[in-house]
Amino acid sequence: MLASAAPAAPSTKNPATGTDRVFNFSAGPGCLPEDVLRQVQQDVWNIAGSGIGxxxxxxxxxxxxxxxxxxxxxxxxxxxxxxxxxxxxxxxxxxxxxxxxxxxxxxxxxxxxxxxxxxxxxxxxxxxxxxxxxxxxxxxxxxxxxxxxxxxxxxxxxxxxxxxxxxxxxxxxxxxxxxxxxxxxxxxxxxxxxxxxxxxxxxxxxxxxxxxxxxxxxxxxxxxxxxxxxxxxxxxxxxxxxxxxxxxxxxxxxxxxxxxxxxxxxxxxxxxxxxxxxRSGGLAAMQKHNEAKAKLVYDVIDGSKFYKGHARPEARSLMNLTFRTPNEKLDDLFVSEAKKAGMDGLKGHRATGGMRASIYNAFPKAGCEALAAFMREFEKKNG
Known part of the structure; x- marks a missing residue:
């Protein structure tokens, strides 16, 4: 006998997004556009009216x-x-x-x-x-x-x-x-x-x-x-x-x-x-979108003596934003507290330490706004 489907996990709203999803800062796989995810949900069952997923x-x-x-x-x-x-x-x-x-x-x-x-x-x-x-x-x-x-x-x-x-x-x-x-x-x-x-x-x-x-x-x-x-x-x-x-x-x-x-x-x-x-305006629109997102976070770093970026300003990536606090203990606390606040995937790679915020095309500007606000508040409490 085929096993029945497992019951769906209870949905809980995330404090950062107001939905059951978090802001996903993962370096990869990165987040996908929500419109795409919804289409995939449908097409996994039956694509193009073919009766086959x-x-x-x-x-x-x-x-x-x-x-x-x-x-x-x-x-x-x-x-x-x-x-x-x-x-x-x-x-x-x-x-x-x-x-x-x-x-x-x-x-x-x-x-x-x-x-x-x-x-x-x-x-x-x-x-x-x-x-x-x-x-x-x-x-x-x-x-x-x-x-x-x-x-x-x-x-x-x-x-x-x-x-x-x-x-x-x-x-x-x-x-x-x-x-x-x-x-x-x-x-x-x-x-x-x-x-x-x-x-x-x-x-x-x-x-x-x-x-x-x-x-x-x-x-x-x-x-x-x-x-x-x-x-x-x-x-x-x-x-x-x-x-x-x-x-x-x-x-x-x-x-x-x-x-x-x-x-x-x-x-x-x-x-x-x-x-x-x-549909979103093409690659030129993506560039403007990504520059605006990155600026929100880099502005906090540039205006702070608490945070330090890894990359030189002229070489800073629009996709992967790397930074750290004054010590590893605070880095770990930052990542832990950010996750509680609905922001996941911020831990930096072991080669660099600190934090890494990956904000690929599908990552929403609201996520960068939330991260920037969190960074300012974290500095107030721990700076």
């Missing part, structure tokens, strides 16, 4: 065909992606790209240049450096480790190798709370590859400046399970042909990202999020 549909069927086609069209329009770029839906998270990129584009005898500005770009470089004798050499073009990744290097601080096969960098640093607000200048003709996982869709970027941009969906684009890869045609053609087929980017192009069963649900939600952003 989205989790049950064949990845080769017409319903999923339409989802994939619409998702690509919406992403192209939203991010202004040129026609000579392919959109791929990959698995393995952005971390899988740490292997796929050098396997495809760093052949034996070549050099791949890496700019390290935080935890994830360090891991990316470290993996490339371990590729072994059948591949090329990873070159550390710049690192900000000397100041605990609190800044973004100037172009004259980046020392490229003689003839790099590509340059790789991570444009927003989730742990340390720094962000690139310019595109690094690279040698003429050298492909630039960007891990934009934690801020893609947060503001417009010029895709034509890159050979490849990739991003795990679980920050700003949807749920975990799919990595969006935007890659220029000529770079795909340069990819290695003597590596396993599922590690070649070209494999995914004729199959419309379905050489095997893809993460259909994650792509479906990513498509809904793209539509939500378009």
């Amino acid at each position: 989205i989790l049950e549909h064949s990845h080769r069927g017409k319903v999923v065909d339409k989802i994939f086609e619409e998702c690509e069209a919406d992403i192209r329009k939203l991010a202004n992606i040129p026609a000579n770029y392919r959109i791929l839906y990959l698995t393995g998270g952005a971390s899988a790209q740490n292997h796929m990129i050098p396997m495809n584009f760093m052949p034996k005898g070549s050099t791949g240049d890496y700019i390290v500005t935080g935890h994830w770009s360090q891991k990316t470089f470290d993996q490339a450096a371990k590729m072994g004798p059948n591949f090329g050499t990873a070159h550390l073009a710049a690192t900000t480790k000397d100041q605990n990744h609190s800044y973004i290097p100037a172009d004259d601080q980046i020392k490229y190798s003689a003839s790099p096969a590509f340059v790789h960098y991570c444009s927003n640093n989730t742990l340390y709370g720094t962000e690139w607000f310019r595109i690094p200048a690279v040698p003429a003709g050298v492909p630039l590859i960007c891990d934009a996982s934690s801020h893609f869709y947060s503001r417009p970027i010029d895709i034509s400046k890159f050979a490849m941009v990739y991003a795990g969906a679980q920050k700003n684009m949807g749920p975990a399970g799919v990595t969006l890869c935007i890659i220029r045609d000529d770079l795909i053609e340069k990819g290695a042909k003597d590596i396993p087929e599922l590690l070649q980017y070209r494999t995914f192009v004729p199959e419309f990202s379905r050489p095997n069963t893809p993460p259909v649900f994650a792509v479906y939600v990513m498509g809904l999020v793209a539509k939500w952003i378009a």
Whole structure:
């Protein structure tokens, strides 16, 4: 006999939101738009009047065909992606790209240049450096480790190798709370590859400046399970042909990202999020929204002798806001008291300590207002 559904948990209103949900400052997976969550609730049961839920549909069927086609069209329009770029839906998270990129584009005898500005770009470089004798050499073009990744290097601080096969960098640093607000200048003709996982869709970027941009969906684009890869045609053609087929980017192009069963649900939600952003005014509107949210919190930090931000002001991320109080004991108390007040996910990463407020696109301005008010009150009580 099939088990009956468990009774629903009793609903309690949160003091910060006035609903049964909290303000979710998690660095990832991040919060999703409420409109999207409501649509997902419906479509898990029965999508498009098909009588079948989205989790049950064949990845080769017409319903999923339409989802994939619409998702690509919406992403192209939203991010202004040129026609000579392919959109791929990959698995393995952005971390899988740490292997796929050098396997495809760093052949034996070549050099791949890496700019390290935080935890994830360090891991990316470290993996490339371990590729072994059948591949090329990873070159550390710049690192900000000397100041605990609190800044973004100037172009004259980046020392490229003689003839790099590509340059790789991570444009927003989730742990340390720094962000690139310019595109690094690279040698003429050298492909630039960007891990934009934690801020893609947060503001417009010029895709034509890159050979490849990739991003795990679980920050700003949807749920975990799919990595969006935007890659220029000529770079795909340069990819290695003597590596396993599922590690070649070209494999995914004729199959419309379905050489095997893809993460259909994650792509479906990513498509809904793209539509939500378009309805909300597009990427320029997202940028204004995110700047206004971040300013609420950064203004408290800048006007206080109690709080100290980790990142230099000119490099401060709009997505991941990092700060601390005078000592670890107060940091722990801050996180604990904030959670009681309906604000979850504020504990900083162990590499930086302190607090981290992640305020991705779907995070409401009211949450930043609540955090700013809480910060002021906490300082009054403990400063």
